[in-house]
Amino acid sequence: MNDTTSATPHDDNINQTFIAPVAKKIPHEMRIHNDTRIDDYYWMRDDSRTDPEIIAHLNAENSYTDAVMAHTKALQQTLFDELKGRIVKDDNTVPVKQGSYYYSSEVSGDNEYPISVRATDFAGTDKQVLLDLNQLASEHDYYDVSSLSISLNENLLAYGEDTVSRRIYTIKIKDLTTGQYLADEITGTSGSVAWQNDNQAFYYIHKDPQTLLGYQVYRHRLGTPQADDQLIFEETDPTFYTSIGKSKDNSLIYIWHSSTETSAVSFIDANDANAQAISFLDREVGLEYSISKLDNWFYILTNYKAVNFRLMKVATTDIGNKDHWQDVIPAQEGAMLEDYEIFNDYLVYQQRENGLTRITVRDLHTQQQQQLQFNDEAFTLYLYGNKEIDTDKLRLYYSSMTTPGTHYDFNLSDGSKVVLKQAQVLGDFDASNYRSERIMVPARDGKSVPVSLVYRKDCFKKDGTNPLYQYGYGSYGAIIDPSFSSTRLSLLDRGFVYAIAHIRGSEMLGRPWYDDGKKLTKQNTFNDFIDVTRSLVEQGYGAKDKIFAVGGSAGGLLMGAIINQAPELYCGVAAHVPFVDIVTTMLDESIPLTTNEYDEWGNPNHKEYYDYMLSYSPYDNITAHNYPHLLVTTGLHDSQVQYFEPMKWVAKLRDVKTNDNRLLFKVDMEAGHGGASGRFKALHEDALEYAFFIDLLAEQK
Incomplete structure (x- = not known):
C-alpha cells in the first residue's frame, strides 16, 4: 500500500507561472433554423493537417x-x-484453431509489437512465423495491422496495413509457402478481406477518403490491377456501415449492412468465381438481424418483435420472408440475447440479465441445456475464437475487477472446463x-x-x-x-x-x-x-x-x-x-x-x-x-x-x-x-x- 501523495516530488518550480497558448479569434457565423452561432475557433480545422x-x-x-x-x-x-x-515481457495469446492450424501471437522482451505465428498443434511444436510486426513497424512512428485472413488452401495471408492511424488500410498478400509478397497491393480499404474458395480472388471494402466510410465491396483477382477489380456491392445510404465476413463452413461471404437502428445481410457464394450478392431479406427500418449458416438452415439473431432480441431460424430455401422464421430462443423480458455460437451438434447462447452475463449450452439433438457457473459478484464473460463448426470445445474468456483475464476451453459434451491460461501479473x-x-x-x-x-x-x-x-x-x-x-x-x-x-x-x-x-x-x-x-x-x-x-x-x-x-x-x-x-x-x-x-x-x-x-x-x-x-x-x-x-x-x-x-x-x-x-x-x-x-x-x- 502506497500513500496517495508519497510518490509526488515537489520542488521550487511547482509554483512557477507558465504562459498557456492563447488562440486567435476569427468569428465564423453558422446559421440554421433561424438560429445563429458564432464560432471563434472554426479556423482550426485543416483536413490536410499541414497548416x-x-x-x-x-x-x-x-x-x-x-x-x-x-x-x-x-x-x-x-x-x-x-x-x-507488471507486464510479462515474453508472452503469447492462447492458440485458436482454424482449419489445419492453431493461430496465435507472441511478444518478447521490450518489443512493442507481436509476432503472428501458427502451428499444427496447440503446443506449437512446428511453429511458423506469419508476420513480425516489429520488423514491419520499424520505419514508422505509427503502425497497425488489421485482422489476418488466410486463404482456404492455407497458403496465402492477406492483411491490411495502416501507417498513419486514419484507419485506411493497404491490403498486402504474403505467400506462406515462399515467404514472399505478391505484387498485389490494394489501397484505400477498411482492411477486411474474405477469400474466395478458389484461392485466386478475395473480397474487400473500399473507403471514401473524405468521409472514411466503407461503402463499396470489390472482388480482386490475384495478378490483376486494382483498377480492374469488380464492384459487387455499393452502399448508397450514407447512414449505413458496410463490413464483410465468412461463414464457419466457408460456403458464403457475408456483407453486413449496419446502422444504429437497422441492419441487414447480403451474401455471396464463395465457391462461384462470378457470384453476385444476394439479399437475405429486404431492409426494414428498425429491424435488426444477423445470420449464421448451419447445413440447410440460417440462424437469425434479431429484434423482430423482441426488444431484447431473440434467436430464430429459417430454411435456406425460405429466405426473404419473415413468415417462415421459427423461434429457437424466444424473447425473454428482462434478459437480452447478446451473442451465440452454432456448431454441428450444439448451440451456445449468451444473455444478460440485471447487468450480469450468463452462457447456456444446448444439445441440438436432445435439446438438453446447461448453464455455465462463475462466482464473482460482477464480471466479464464472453465467447471468442470459436471458428470451427465441427467441434465439442467452446472457447471462453472470463475476468473480474479482481481476477486477471482467464481463458477456458469448455467441453460441450461433458460440461467440464479447462483453464488454458490466466494472465500473469508480475510484482x-x-x-x-x-x-x-x-x-x-x-x-x-x-x-x-x-x-x-x-x-x-x-x-x-x-x-x-x-x-x-x-x-x-x-x-x-x-x-x-x-x-x-x-x-x-x-x-x-x-x-x-x-x-x-x-x-x-x-x-x-x-x-x-x-x-x-x-x-x-x-x-x-x-x-x-x-x-x-x-x-x-x-x-x-x-x-x-x-x-x-x-x-x-x-x-x-x-x-x-x-x-x-x-x-x-x-x-x-x-x-x-x-x-x-x-x-x-x-x-x-x-x-x-x-x-x-x-x-x-x-x-x-x-x-x-x-x-x-x-x-x-x-x-x-x-x-x-x-x-x-x-x-x-x-x-x-x-x-x-x-x-x-x-x-x-x-x-x-x-x-x-x-x-x-x-x-x-x-x-x-x-x-x-x-x-x-x-x-x-x-x-x-x-x-x-x-x-x-x-x-x-x-x-x-
Whole structure:
C-alpha cells in the first residue's frame, strides 16, 4: 500500500507561472433554423493537417503541458515503470484453431509489437512465423495491422496495413509457402478481406477518403490491377456501415449492412468465381438481424418483435420472408440475447440479465441445456475464437475487477472446463488484497444505475476520505463490463476507489437502457453519471473534494457535459479524444462518419434535434464559471473525432473559464483515435493521466 501523495516530488518550480497558448479569434457565423452561432475557433480545422499555424499551436500546447507537468516527471517515470513492470515481457495469446492450424501471437522482451505465428498443434511444436510486426513497424512512428485472413488452401495471408492511424488500410498478400509478397497491393480499404474458395480472388471494402466510410465491396483477382477489380456491392445510404465476413463452413461471404437502428445481410457464394450478392431479406427500418449458416438452415439473431432480441431460424430455401422464421430462443423480458455460437451438434447462447452475463449450452439433438457457473459478484464473460463448426470445445474468456483475464476451453459434451491460461501479473499482486462490489445507485428519475467498484482493502475506509476515480461512456449501446486491469493497480495501491458507472446509453440493462440514453433522451446519460458521483460521495466511497472523472470519445462528450452541468463535483477530469463539438460536426456531412451517427444523436438538420443537441453540446455550453482541473488528449490523425474538436474546446475554455485550475492539452502528433501504437508506448499516456490526478491530490495537502 502506497500513500496517495508519497510518490509526488515537489520542488521550487511547482509554483512557477507558465504562459498557456492563447488562440486567435476569427468569428465564423453558422446559421440554421433561424438560429445563429458564432464560432471563434472554426479556423482550426485543416483536413490536410499541414497548416503551419495550426501545427505550431498544437506544438505550443504540448510544450505548455510538458512545462506544467515537468515537476511530475519523476512520478510519471515511476508510474510508467510500475505499469510496465507488471507486464510479462515474453508472452503469447492462447492458440485458436482454424482449419489445419492453431493461430496465435507472441511478444518478447521490450518489443512493442507481436509476432503472428501458427502451428499444427496447440503446443506449437512446428511453429511458423506469419508476420513480425516489429520488423514491419520499424520505419514508422505509427503502425497497425488489421485482422489476418488466410486463404482456404492455407497458403496465402492477406492483411491490411495502416501507417498513419486514419484507419485506411493497404491490403498486402504474403505467400506462406515462399515467404514472399505478391505484387498485389490494394489501397484505400477498411482492411477486411474474405477469400474466395478458389484461392485466386478475395473480397474487400473500399473507403471514401473524405468521409472514411466503407461503402463499396470489390472482388480482386490475384495478378490483376486494382483498377480492374469488380464492384459487387455499393452502399448508397450514407447512414449505413458496410463490413464483410465468412461463414464457419466457408460456403458464403457475408456483407453486413449496419446502422444504429437497422441492419441487414447480403451474401455471396464463395465457391462461384462470378457470384453476385444476394439479399437475405429486404431492409426494414428498425429491424435488426444477423445470420449464421448451419447445413440447410440460417440462424437469425434479431429484434423482430423482441426488444431484447431473440434467436430464430429459417430454411435456406425460405429466405426473404419473415413468415417462415421459427423461434429457437424466444424473447425473454428482462434478459437480452447478446451473442451465440452454432456448431454441428450444439448451440451456445449468451444473455444478460440485471447487468450480469450468463452462457447456456444446448444439445441440438436432445435439446438438453446447461448453464455455465462463475462466482464473482460482477464480471466479464464472453465467447471468442470459436471458428470451427465441427467441434465439442467452446472457447471462453472470463475476468473480474479482481481476477486477471482467464481463458477456458469448455467441453460441450461433458460440461467440464479447462483453464488454458490466466494472465500473469508480475510484482507483488495478490488478488485477496482487493475487493470488488456491484451496487445500484438511484438516479433522479427513480431508475437504478449499476455501478462496479474495486478498491484495495487495506487502503479503503467507507468514511468519505478516499480519492475516487469514476469512469463512464454511455453511448452506442456499448457495455463497459467490469474486468481486470493491471494498470489500474497503480491507483488502487495509492488509495483510489475505482468506479465504473453503467449509465444509460449502454445496454448494461438491456436495449431499453440504451434507448433511454440516446437522441432525445441523451440527457439521462449525463444525469446518471452526475447522480452516481453524488451517491458515491454520500455513501462514503469517495471524498467530495477528491473526485476524478474520466471518459474518452463519446465518453469525452460525457466529460464535457458534466463539467458544464456540475463542475463543482469534480477536482479533476481527463477527457480523451473527446467528441465535444457535436452540433457543428453533425451538421457537416463531409466530416468522417457523421451520417452514420444520426440514429445515435439525432440529425440536427431537423430543428427538434438541433435544439436538443444544442442544449447539452459541451462546446456550445461553455460558460463563465469555475471548471475542474482538466487534462485533454487527442491524436492529430484521429479518424473518429477530428483533432480540431478538442483543440477548439480547449481554446474556448481558456478564454471563458473563471478560475486558474489547470487546463492541459496533450496531442500525439503521430497517432489517431486509439492513441499510440505498441504495447509499452501507450503506457506513457496512462502515466501522464495518473500523475495529473495524483499531483492534484498532493497539492491539497
